[in-house]
Amino acid sequence: SAVISQKPSRDICQRGTSLTIQCQVDSQVTMMFWYRQQPGQSLTLIATANQGSEATYESGFVIDKFPISRPNLTFSTLTVSNMSPEDSSIYLCSVEVWAGEKLFFGSGTQLSVL
Amino acid sequence: SQQGEEDPQALSIQEGENATMNCSYKTSINNLQWYRQNSGRGLVHLILIRSNEREKHSGRLRVTLDTSKKSSSLLITASRAADTASYFCATDVIKAAGNKLTFGGGTRVLVKP
Numbered sequence: 001s002a003v004i005s006q007k008p009s010r011d012i013c014q015r016g017t018s019l020t021i022q023c024q025v026d027s028q029v030t031m032m033f034w035y036r037q038q039p040g041q042s043l044t045l046i047a048t049a050n051q052g053s054e055a056t057y058e059s060g061f062v063i064d065k066f067p068i069s070r071p072n073l074t075f076s077t078l079t080v081s082n083m084s085p086e087d088s089s090i091y092l093c094s095v096e097v098w099a100g101e102k103l104f105f106g107s108g109t110q111l112s113v114l
Numbered sequence: 115s116q117q118g119e120e121d122p123q124a125l126s127i128q129e130g131e132n133a134t135m136n137c138s139y140k141t142s143i144n145n146l147q148w149y150r151q152n153s154g155r156g157l158v159h160l161i162l163i164r165s166n167e168r169e170k171h172s173g174r175l176r177v178t179l180d181t182s183k184k185s186s187s188l189l190i191t192a193s194r195a196a197d198t199a200s201y202f203c204a205t206d207v208i209k210a211a212g213n214k215l216t217f218g219g220g221t222r223v224l225v226k227p
Binding site for chain 2: 004006033035041042043044045048090092094101102103104105106107108110
């Protein structure tokens with residue numbers, strides 16, 4: 001299993017600013033993922049955070065808007081850049097532990113952009 | 115469009131009743147998983163069923179999988195108020211970067227005391 005600390009848990013931000021979300025895992029993990037969940041919707045995968053290399057983005061998401069870092073096997077950050085009200089969502093960090101198939105999730109970051 | 119589609123979108127039942135929700139998907143899968151999300155929080159893994167399995171149990175949960183119909187169901191027996199949550203099915207999608215899960219739209223379940 002894995003225990004994930006994600007912060008901040010919520011934030012209210014102004015249009016045009018950026019917010020960095022942190023995800024810390026209590027053990028080394030193979031895969032780390034970032035998801036977005038818009039109000040009342042399902043989860044959409046933003047990108048896979050690769051350790052030591054550039055993240056792999058899903059269709060519709062770009063590095064300039066959602067830069068991701070993963071400096072080691074236990075930590076990753078997601079930045080939401082140049083925010084607009086359309087970026088208001090819950091952002092979720094998730095991990096897959098070694099040879100596992102299920103995902104463990106952080107508690108999410110509820111972002112509101114005014 | 116999403117790999118998994120769930121119905122109903124919302125379900126309201128009395129405590130003690132059973133809750134059933136369904137998930138349909140489009141492409142072949144290795145496994146299908148169910149997750150629970152309490153309001154505005156992270157998801158918690160409930161159960162995983164592999165493509166060569168037809169039924170699986172875990173406590174009050176029963177999951178079925180019909181690969182010929184590309185569908186799955188989650189049954190919660192003897193529901194409790196604490197079961198109030200959104201439930202999501204997720205299917206694995208094999209890509210070059212590794213397996214990734216694709217989530218369905220979710221079913222919001224309200225269990226009234």
